[in-house]
Amino acid sequence: MSIKEIGRVFTQRWFLGLVGVAACSIFIWVVGPLITVAGYEPLKSDFQRLVTILVIVFAWALINLTKQHKQKVREDESIQTLLEVDSQSDKEAASEIDVMRDRIEQAIKVVTKTHKGKRSLYDLPWYVLIGPPGTGKTTVLKQSGLEFPLTESLGADSIAGVGGTRHCDWWFANKAVLIDTAGRYTTQDSQEKVDSKAWHGFLGLLKKYRTQRPINGAIVTVSLASVMSQTRTERSLHARSIKSRLQELKNQLGMQFPIYVLLTKMDLVAGFNEFFADLSKEEREELFGFMFPREVDDERGVISLFNKEFHGMLERLDARMLRILETEDDLEKRTLIFEFPKQLRVLQANLDEFLSEIFAQNTFEEPALIRGVFLLSSVQEGIPVDRLMSESTNGLGLGRLPLATNVNSSHSYFVKNLFERVIFKEQLLGTVNRHYQKQSGWMRTGIYVGCAGVLVGASALWFLSYQWNSKLIVDTNSQVNHIEAMIGAESLDFESDVISAVDTLDKIMMLPLGKNSKYGHSDAVKKFGLYQGDKVSQAANNAYSDALSQHFATLLSESLVSEMEANKQHREYLYETLKTYLMLFNPEKYQQEEVIAWFNFYFERQYPGELNKELRERLLVHTKNLLENDEKGFSMDATAISAAREVLTQMSLPERAYQRMKMQFAKSHVPSFRLTDVLGPKGLEQFERASGKPLSQGISGFYTYNGFHSIFQIQINRTVKGLMEENWVYGDDLKAHEIDHDSAIQGVQARYYQDYVNEWKTLIEDIQLKQAPSLALATEQSRVLSGVERPIESLLRAIQKEVGLSKVTLSENQKAATEVAGKVAKVKFSNTADKLDMYLPEENGFNVALPGKEVESHFTEILRLSEQDFDDIQQAMVNLRSYLSDLSSSGNNQKIAYKSILDGTVTQDVAASFARAKDLLPKPFNQWLGELSQESVKFAESGSKDHLNQLWVTNVVRPYQRTIAGRYPFEPNATKEVRLKDFQRFFGYGGTLDSFFQEYLEPFVDTSKSRWRLEKEIGVRPETLAVFQRAKRIRQSFFESDNSLRVEFGMKPVYLDQHITRFVLELGDQDLVYKHGPARSKELRWPSGQDQTRIVFTPPESKREIAHTYEGEWGIFKLLDQSLKARPESRNDNIVMIDLKGNKVQLELIPSSAINPFWSNEMERFRCPQTL
Template identity: 65%
Template sequence: MSFKAVGKFVSQKWFVSLIGLIALSLMIWLVGPLVAVAGHEPLKSETSRLLVLLALMFGWGVVNIRQQKKEKKEEDESIQNLLEVNAQDDEESAAEIDLLKERIDQAIQVLHKTGKRGKQSIYKLPWYVLIGPPGTGKTTALANSGLEFPLSDSLGQDPLSGIGGTRHCDWWFTNKAVLIDTAGRYTTQDSHSEKDSKAWLGFLGLLKKYRTKRPINGAIVAVSLVSLMSQTRTERGMHARAIKARIQELKNQLGMQFPIYIVLTKADLIAGFNEYFADLEDEERDQLLGFMFPEYSEDEKGVISLFNKEFHHLLESLDKRMNKRLEQETDLDKRALIFEFPKQLRMLQANVDEFLSDIFAKNAFEESTMIRGVFIVSAVQEGMPIDRVMNETSSGLGLSQLSLKTSSKESASFFIRSLFEDIIFREQFLGSVNRHHQKQNRWVKHGALAFSLASVAAFGAIWFQSFQWNKQLITETDVRIANIDEQVKRIDFDFEDNLVESLELLDEIMGLPMGYAGYYEDVEGIKKFGLYQGDKIGQPAKAAYHQALNGYFSKLLESALISEMEASQSHREYLYETLKTYLMLFNPERFDIVHVESWFELYFENNFPGEFNEEKRASLMMHTKNLLANDDLGLYVNNDAVQDARNVLTQLPLAERAYQRMKLQFIKSHVPSFRITDVMGSQSLSQFERKSGKPLSAGIPGFYTFNGFHSIFQMQIGRTVKNLMEDNWVYGDNIDIQAVDHDLAVKGVRERYYRDYIYEWESLINDIALKSTPSLELSLIQSRILASSERPVESFLKAVQKEVSLTKVSLSQNEKVAAEVATKAADVALHNKKNAIGRFMPTENTELAINLPGKEVERAFEGIINIEQQDFELINQSLVGLREYLSDLSSSGNNQKLAYKSILDGTVTEDVARSLKRTNQILPAPFNRWLVGLSHESTRLAEKGSQNHLNQIWKTQVVKAYERSIEGRYPFNPSAKNEVNLKDFKRFFGYGGTLDSFFSDYLEPFVDTSGRVWRFEKEIGVSPETLAVFQRAEKIRQTFFETDNSVKIEFGLRPKYLDQHISKFKLELGSQKLVYSHGPERTQNLSWPSSKSETRIIFIPPNSSREISHTYEGQWGLYKMLDQSLKARPETRKDNIVMIDLKGNKVQLELIPSSTINPFWSNDMERFTCPQTL
């Protein structure tokens, strides 16, 4: 919509008044309560304001209705003025209008009889009016158009009037439209202008009256080509102005815009027409000869400016076809006419263009017309054709005009039918509607809209809250549904693989507003005022939840039952309960809601254990209960699974089934579970843990406790076996289990119960352990707690003694036990519990022993039951001794040194160990391991303290000296440039040196050095690998140091080979020399180190004073020379043959050590390192 249209819309009176009404209504509703007149507030209540608003709306509506009636009256008067004839008018005009009225009445009656009843029947078919000067062939064109006239049987082929010149107007009823053929005099109005004008306007008034909404669907302007050829320019101009006037009158009087089709008739009177189109068949004659204009044109002259262009295209198409026709035609005269036919039309082009321009050229004072096209037609072929080409040629040459022959061929219409059916009738909705009618309807619509808007404004304040609440309800529902859709796409309802997502989906569906969970259902008051959507939202939400339960969740539960049956083939007792639960789902008579819910609750607990899954289990149970509340679960029995389970169960002992049934029923009884947290204080609990990682609060079910044994197992064992023997329907109709011995089954149940009872307690006892203490401080804290007044070890053992001593209860305890039994049993959801408990309650106060079943359990825990009070005192004394020992270590200012001395002495630790060992012999497993662990822990802490003490001295005395003078230097690093000074070497490795002193002072008392590998005789917290450092240092000491702690290496060198081109070889080791000149091989004894700190080798060629020499700098020069030789010849390490090669000059020397310990080429120094810690 353009801005101009919007501006026109908002500037209308009704819209402006509506805006004012809405503004006034809002002001009354919002400001009204604040207005007071003489202390009275007339608009304070909502009711008074509503009445005022209703009155305003009523007044506004009355005013607009009156305005509408006024305009309707003026419109009717204008129509009546067209129809009425003044008294002074002649009677002939009045009679003619009456005749037109009679004709239109007849036409409408025909439409009523053949179409729908009522007003719509006149709109079913489009109406077209034909106008044009007299004699243009309008009627003939219709009569020979080839259109179908379905009313010809009742009305005849002729229209309502007849053929032979239209006197007034003729009505032609085709199967697709109504064509109104008007008299030519209505168009020209040149004979009796006033009379014809009144008749014409009266005709328009009738159209407007009887077909108010759309009087016509289009206009067809017929123009004779003969007239255009024969008339003068003045005559053509008169006809053009008359047609233009009629078109404007149609538009103005009918108040609408409509398409106009120009039909050029009598084309057969153009010379050559008949001959040119003589070859056309019937269907080809129905096609179009003309062209269409676009609806709109940007040219300032309008679409009519396109006429010459389109007409030229038409002529081109005729020229193209002319050659074909000339080839087909043999008659020379006809061929001449065919050849000249396009020229005949071309000569008409100017006249037609001028004529149409006079009618349809744009005018600033007139509304433009909607001309749709120009078409050439021929209805009959009679009369003498006109040959303008030959006439002009003859006139120019001074020849007489040629006479043309009339057509002797039977007449046929050309180019009419398709024009109507394919062009005109198909554009029946192209025109607009009557503006007055449209305005009238607009008033009605606007009035209704205004009333609605005013009503919304009046009731908006009341509906606002309801709207906001319901909008929030819908928004929340949409958000929830969108979330559900996303979850559905993600999991595709595959519950087994996406149980968590599926559960969330069910929760979402259940939690839909107004849905199954009942959110927002209890609403009242203004929330339901007209806009309440709860019912529309609630029913689908509930249905969706039930569908999800029956369609998907039920499959999950069934799958769980079937999978459990398949997986529990080796656990037949559980298989029985699972099969029974499954069959109950399909047997309403046997269905036990408590039993089914109990099974699923146990299933969810087993598959989703722990506190972390507690919320998930609760949600699953909620959906399960909701599903089970339905009559139809949407499931079908899986007979194969049932039969497989029954086949297995028939081999399951009755005792096993009875025991498993008791477990399912009572494993979660109200008898409290045994928890270590109930028998130890909080400080004691801080020192214990469970090896499995379970929390200490996780205990043993009450079913396997002393109270559970007496209040549940003893009472229910017989009843359970009896009930199970009666459940033969679970096994099938062919199974008879009544013959099974009842007492034998009870015995079997006891055996299984005792087995699990023992297992539960052994598992708990073996799972409890003391926490490890990584530091002396934590060990001291642990020992203090264990030796405290809480006595956690004793408390736990006594609690276990009570729970596993099932056969004897002293009479002094009878009343307490019986009271506990009765209290716990009252909490169990079983029938007649109190009466059954009464049988176990004592009736006399005498000292005696009550023998009860349970000896099997006592035999399993005999070692624990036999612990007496004096044994507990001895345990406590050992723990006190350990506490005092650790306290002494902790209270010393230098506890690490003390720990080292305690290990060195061996007195205190041995006393503690002996005490704990005696206690260990009293306690059964696994409690004895607790104290063994304590003993080991105390020893470990002493060793740790000793190690820390030694590490401090090691770092201070040894590591610093090593890093300062030894580390990274030659010969400990063969590639290093810097070397170890011999004084530092002696100070670190010599007798009484740094390493030797540390070993003698701190480690030697604990080390056995007699073996090939040194080892610790007693653990002091030092790593065994550390001894390798001291053992390697001892080897270095023995190699390099004499008994007087001096560094001295004695050895001999014997020349073995010298190159022939060398006359003499010298080796200078300080002041010591070896000289060889190819003589006898004599051994030269040498020693290291020498007085000078360098080693030099010299090669002297014969008859030359030039020496070839190399010097090895430093105190370790000899070793550098030997290392270089070793690199060149690795075999030297084995045969002691030293190969010296200096610039291609070679000599071989045999090195002869002075002792069995070879000080050369040993890797002890290269492998030696000092660790940072021991």
């Protein structure tokens, strides 16, 4: 707050009144006791003066509140005056006001119902759109890109009519409420009196229904077409009407608000459509205009910056114009694009004059808060106006040349982001209603004054109370000092002299202070807020309590600790001592009788005999008093507690119960589970354990089906109950009320189930099939697995029995209960279990709904196996045995292996049955089948690979080495070249490579991708497929579909040295001749039928030709290779550069097909591997 504003506060009427009330209150408080009326002193007592002051303060506050209410009534009357009609001629205005009142009430209902609560009226900003008719206010809103979520509920985008705005339309967007006013309210040129009255009525409604901040801003729309076509006088009248409406908004609503000027119908400026035709949707949504600063050092205000900002915008348009002209070919459009910035430049002066008349500052009016000017086009319709051409033709007397009419377009330009990015972000920029602010100030002042009055009254009461309590403190202070002196003079060291310390405690305990205090009662004023009697009266008792908690409590706690340390070997006494010690710090478990009984026993041991009887009684009295205190002062020795608990136990209740059961029943009648008891002798030979443990080492009987039902289920309740009472003493983390029987049982069960699952999972995951390194051993293994022993099925059935703990049918419950009870009777318990039975009652009964689902949930895949599933598994083993037997018994097993892969034997028989079995089995059993399947495939692949490699070497490698390897063009520098017949025989359709691929590999290769891949493993490396893929590209480049070797191409001269008169390329009986004339393409073919390719250069007036011959059937390719070495760019542009002894010519190579051998390195990279 500035100094000027602070000074203005001091001159306010309410402040001067407050000063007067304060002065009057001080006068009454100071001079009041001296006033006497007929011997009566009305203001003698403090209470009377305080009441009088409070009456004056509240009366002053009531007067101010009354004035405020009257002012509000007058303001409401002034608003009502705006809404009322005063003559018969105002009926039309009254009708319009009624319509607007209905609409604003409907709008307020929509807002409050949608946003919940009265305050929501100000949650969304409100904006008023003003402007002459036809300036596009409604169209701007429709094209703004704002979301109007109430369209469905209202049946339209706004509470309004359709077409031109008749009165006012309320548009409800997600982020604002926009009020579209009728254009005639701005101009008021048709029915001036009616429009003016309706306009002022609209302002009154805004002020009435949205008092605090009627609007958040105003949006003024101005048509550029009007600015272009109006005369100076018409523009001036236009500007004055807008300025009047803005001033009326500020004056009637009593606030300042931001104003945004929208120059609409920009599409009517000649060249607009052509200039912005290339804009994308996102570019059309950008802003086209400029913002003003809030303040500027210029007497005209911020509007003085218009020309500068507009000029900057025109410069950006000029830069864009140059870019557009580079791509536009149409002369008429180029003209319109070129002149479009000039059209706007012509408008600049009119716009500056127009806006300056509205927003220029003067000394008689508060300046308008104009924030920015934006140009836009909501729709494109009408005939554009060419100001430049109009001025030129008018000057020549030719009249105006018509332009093409705009085609109606739904595109909007520079509209969409205007509201959300600019206008809505400044919704709090305006001020609030000054009248509302003033009323709020009066209300706050009244609240402050009322609080001040209450504070003054309370302060007076507190002062009186303070005086009385100060005297009380002085009177009792001496007695407190006496108590402190006694504590300091008499030692309270119980270790050195117990008797003296007890005598001191007795004296402090007998002090009467507090019980016989004369300050026991007082009136309300003395007790008002500062009464200290209760605290002071307890001083002696507090001293006694302090002596107990600070000194005597140490004796008691140290006694307990020393007893625990000295009696660790006596578990029973240690337990009782620890229990007593813990009770001192555990209110929930605290039993005062047991604590006092322990200390009584301790005092009798420490101070025995009749001589110390009185001492023991006095110690016991002080002990009882200490235990009754709120602050006992015991200090916990965590080390001693930990040591004692460590002696007793270090386990939680469920863990102790579980561990106790494990120890007691580790050796019972229930036998362990061993693989040697499940598998037959042949089956055992096929399995091993990954950990190296022997198969005879199994799982304890405690974690078997019989152990679960005959031991764990029977003994769990008995064991837990025996430990329940010891839980909190042993220091478990659970709170005492949370440790009940059910939770303890659940904890033991969870621990048991966890170990049960871990034991079986560890064993199952540790079992694995032995690897068969050879086909013979694999065949033998398959015979055992598919034989009568059925080892996999036997193992799975045994595991099913042991982990299916709840697998007892209802019809067999009674029988099962009898069997379990019989087994329990035979259990030989340890000595600890026998002792437990001595202290706990026997429990009978059998739970019919056998538990164990927690274990079964981990083995659901094993338990769900049915008889059909076992048959499917066995069938897979039989199929494997049959296949491996056939493979191993055949003399030519390599060919058999290849044929089995080729005709799908493995896939159809073994693989299918194994896939079914693998889907049925969980890990690791499905992995066993996977390993068996992989082994069978591995043996088949190995045989197939050997078979294919033999064929490959015989049919492919040897012909390759004999006719292709080391020869041109496969070896660029080779002196020998591949004969065309050999080339055709090896690479042609149905040739050596193609025949081998189709016969042996094609069924297993996916050639649909750019890179071939094997669909089935046959022992062929993936990189080998690249050889066949490269051979296919060579075949496609050189051979026709009828397997004829034919390459067609064209040659076209591009350049020939000036000193050469003639160049000839001879390819067999074909030749290309060039003599510096027009370049023509010459169609050629290869092979040419002759074994050479010749080039000839003929100098001018010379009979000697310069020639070179490329020998061999591949001569033309040798020529191209030589050109490529000299000019690597030929691979990209197909330009063949020939340089023979300094004579140069350039030819353009024109392949007849995209698939051609030119410039390709496929043959150079081609190598035939020794093995597949």
